[in-house]
Amino acid sequence: MAEALSRNAVVTGAAGGMGRAITKALVESGRRVVLADRDGESLRQFAGEMGGGTFPIQLDITDPTSVDRLPDLIPDSFKPIDILINNAGHDIGGRTRFDAGAADDWSGIIQTNLIGLMRVTRSLLPDMVRRNAGHIVNISSINAVRIIPDMAAYSASKAGVHMFTETLRGELAETAIRVTEMQPGLTRTNIILTRYRGDREKEKDYFDQFKMALDPADIARSIVFALDQPPHVQIAEMMILPVNRY
Template sequence: MSDTAQPEVVLLTGAAGGMGTAIAEALVASGRKVVLADREEAAVRDLAARLGDRAVALVLDITDDRAVDACVDALPDGFRPIDTLINNAGHDIGGRKRFDLGSADDWSNIIRTNLMGLMRVTRAVLPSMVARDKGHIVNMSSINAVRIVPDMAPYSASKAGVRMFTETIRGELAETAVRVTEVLPGLTRTGIISRRYRGDEEQTRAYFEQFRMALDPADVARCILFALDQPPHVQIAEITVLPLNRW
């Protein structure tokens, strides 16, 4: 964490999910203040209450354009301006199907959340960072952005879009002090798989059992903290984090 008079303020989307919760816990433990953004109101408010006065809940669906555009102005005093944005929200609901067999609505919703929602939140936050010549954008991508995984075309396309978006804005912001980081995790034990199968726990169990290894959300959270904790002149452009095969 940088040496500033006030704690850094982080806006974290998808905060109430498994990955988001691990990231939020790590951020608060590091002394930062966190705006916990999630569309699941009860879950995000419970998380904020558990994390204490360094966290505040923001009920936000990142596919709601008007709500996203107004989200920064809705924040209480002490939780703005935003120093760091972590774009973590995303899903694969209806996924893991051959493209022609899946639902066009499911495919559209995946892209709208994982890519368009991420871009919209970034647009809401970034101008203030540029004006202050200070800030950090962390985009959660995936190993799917760089490796072909059959039956995951929409999800992989959304994450490949996140990768190109991240690289492009990093180039656009090269003459500013705003840092931009992409995180590409491999398979991680989070609720995204259960939600993909709309709560079918048997399918979820079978999915994980076919692999010998998986990351825990805390593993990814540590990588994010590593990027955030670098000196201001150091930009971690991307981090790929994979589990070892032996576990």
């Protein structure tokens, strides 16, 4: 564990519920965290709460120019980046039959969940390869491997993350870089609220369908478990479900 204490991480979507839980778990484990999120106000507020062990960078992962500049925006005191947690994602306009949904909604989901994730990875991976060190954790979903009606775009994006992660792991197999995919089941984050564009009644009705859901801290704890394995151990894939789901 002593080795892990000196490591620096980048977390995308850091101002959201899942990102905050992941950040807190990383900081508690002794790591320093670069917080990346497009919501600048929430990001700065959260960074203020977390203190000197974090550094905020307002970032829209769908903006190629901003993502390309990301390595240059990270202060030297938070380098080198050993851990990348690709957490940013959304399902705005989701839970709608594909033919009834807006094409711009579907495109936005893919642009953020898959292409944005790939862009961030591409911006930080070359330095990991140069140093032959690092750990990439991609937050996918059970939707990556299970068919759920009315979630075509979201599921396609997460299936893309799944295959991207698998392929990246294969490409990096001769290096010391580890690549992990997390596949959470139903989790109480604000992704449901944003899916319904702030409609709290719809959010409540959605969660009320289920007996229980995971907490963001459950996913964060699982990520730290994967990070804390010995260097020769790679947690390739982890599916995390509430006990009443299968």
